[in-house]
Amino acid sequence: MGFNRRSLMVFAATACVTVLLPFAPAQIEGPQRSHVVVRVQGDHPITTNDLHLNVEGKTLPVTSVRPLVEDHVPVELVVALDDGLRNFGNNLDSIKRFVASLPPNVSIAVGYMRNGRVMLNGGFHSSRDAAEHEIRLPMGSAGAAGSPYFCISDISKHWPSNKRAVRFVLMVTNGIDPYNGRPTPMNQDSPYVDTATTDAQRGGVTVYSIFWSSRAGGGFGYGGFSGESYLSDLSESTGGELLSAGTMNPPSIDSYLDRFNKALQRSYFVTFDAPTRGKNLSSLKVTTNARGVKLHAPREFHAGN
Template sequence: MITFRRALLVSSLAALVAVPMFAQEMPSEGPLPTSALINAESKNGVPLDPAMLTLEINGHGTPLTGVTPVHPGGTQLAILIDDGLRGSFGLQLPDLKKFINDLPPGVQVMVGYMRNGTVQGTGFTTDHAAATSVLRLPISAPGVDSSPYFCLSEISKHWPSNRPAARFVMMITNGVDPYNGSTSILNQDSPYVQTAQEDAQRAGVAVYSIAFTEAGMRGRRGSFSGQSYLSQVAEATGGRSFYQGFGNPVSLGPFLDDFRKAINESYTINFMANAPLSKRDTLTRIKVRTSQPGVKVHGPAGVHPGVVAE
């Protein structure tokens, strides 16, 4: 296994030869072709009706130029596991292995461990059996995980692939930001969490998560703080956050089934968005809705104009 930072050097060299639209230098003004990854959560299994979708950009109605279901060959999934999780997480490894092996052929997957603000991983592969070989017990030492949001920022800004695709992250972590001081309900405004979710929005990454406590963490206050941050990031990026009260789930299986369903119900929407004349990394606010009965749409709250997934 190699560190993510070392793998990034190889990706950077490859980018000198072919630079896809995700990595292009963005123009300073618009309108620009832009895309966003959304999830159409259906209660009755009915496919999304694109005609019932509406899009607002900065509060103004904007026409969609395309709505495309996410296909396996155009999907990249990064599973990020907190290396500070309790040792009992080992009981969940069979569920994770099954989830990865059951992914449709063509899905690119990577398994990485979040440790001391970096991601330890080997990059994407369509060899799902090889990806499961990376799974192991976490170190389970208090404090080894640092902040999971530093790791999310890193992988979002340095995505380990230059190939345009629908980008998903599944974080398995307690979600606590130890650098924001107290986990009190009155101290739930972390700049590091805000930065991580904005980095994910710029990269077009939908962030999903499963809350699982780490070694050394005690009490409901920490669980509440972590779950609140994970929910904040998921809502901001168009993902979902899964948790079971203030304790650890008996099995990850049901959550992973929900996650698989969410991927299957994901779509790429395309539209034109004006790029600001000031900062090139400024995010543009969007809101995606549907009037279709029995369908709820989850989408990012912000996008980077000019970033397209495919």
Template sequence: MKRIALALALTAGTVLAASPTFGQKTDQTGQGRAVVTILPSHPNDNLGQVPQGFKLKVNGKDSTVMNFTPLQESNSPVELVLLIDGGARSSLGTQFNDIETFVKEMPPGTKIALAYMENGRAVFASQLSSNADEVLKGLHLSSGFPGSNASPYFCLSDLAKSWPSHDRTARREVLMVTDGVDNYDRAYDPEDPYVDAAVNDSVRAGLVVYSIYWKDMGRANNTWYQNNAGQNLLLTVTQATGGHSYWEGMGNPVSLQPFLQDLRRRLNHQYELSFSAPSSGKPEVESLKVDLKVPSAKVDAPQRVFVTSAASARE
């Protein structure tokens, strides 16, 4: 009887040893891409050769640069959505000439659309088009009703989820004109869930987001605390996606022209970074740190990036 029990125990041990360990994780490799801006210190300068030999970390882990190439209209046209706050002060109308000039002076292949933040959605007033006159037909004063956007971050998430084009070769750029105040969480919170959701949605959709600070109509938005909170939340979004935030102190800028001119320069100095990185095997938004030093130039790289499995990246 003891021999039978011993034999059964040995058999059970053999079966357990041969069984797969389901909880064990295996190292996998994912892939991703990011748009990096390298802006020369002087407007008329060119970088010359494409920078090489830099390092990057994805989710804190060393990752491999697969390609780093300049983005041109010929291989990566620009799709730009101007997303204007529905509660913006009517004085924004004084800036319409600057906006019109900006739209008309963009390269012929650039497609632009106008959308307004209304009740948590990006409502299009004109569709993506390279025809400046068609685009500008949608330019109008906002309703100016306090809080009519619900939250600028709801509107950005909506835009990211319903981008009006399926051209994956195009660069997806967004310029938000808003005070950045989250009406659902007016206190500054670096972990604001709506801002975090907007960042994740934007990164997954491949958006590069810029912002121009312009005051809303609401009285509660006029305090120094609210203005500062709004600017910092916008900065969180633009830094995460590789864009840039523009403002002049706590008031509305005298002119949008310098900001729009700088944005145009940035669009002309963008590069596509493709990489491979350690991955869990699931599509995830991860942190990104790019170590790239270019003499006499400023490097803006996104702080977040979307990493997919190598298999899905090839599909």
């Protein structure tokens, strides 16, 4: 009798599994609507017919191409200043003028990189006055940011908005990774830079950077070259740009801020359908047949972003 009862229980459990399994939630399969920002270097405006997308070695059609500024595509920009910056006070007015000059479709948050995070006093502002109010002199403490690459990873994974908008970070830092050992000619690779790049690409964040050296942080010599190299790799891999050149601080960063504004004017919101790869990133190559035009885009992206 006991054997029959156990057999009946096993049969019932098996029947339940058989009935319930088909109703388990299925994983999303097939192409997912995806977006990337493509920057044009040149005066030729681009259309869907000008672009060629290669994703994971396969050519994909372009659905739409929209100029960010002309089409008023929503943009969110985090201006991230290293809280360890020194001798930076003369540039505060430059940043305020820059904030005031941004197109109306850009919402702005001002934050300070400290202890591996981007500390924001508030969220994104469409009001230029509100954003300017959050600009202050950095603390100037050596190493205050921790690692700027920890900061990029953090802001990319915890973006301070749920709005569907194009995401940019403009950061000012010496770019040195204090957790990767002493900068030397033989130590120019950092896993934390790679991680920050991956996190930004997965979060759909385009990173622009301005190098600002600091003697206390080793901003000259190998340290300066290392920091600038890291910033260049991170920026270019996400479709952005290292806006500065050389390891000596200029009298003003006005020209760098102006370059960012022009880059924004020449950036396009490109839409296409790409096969999903779960949490994995997909390789991307964007080309054009238009003469005199060079394109900049992230090297990898997350399908469905």
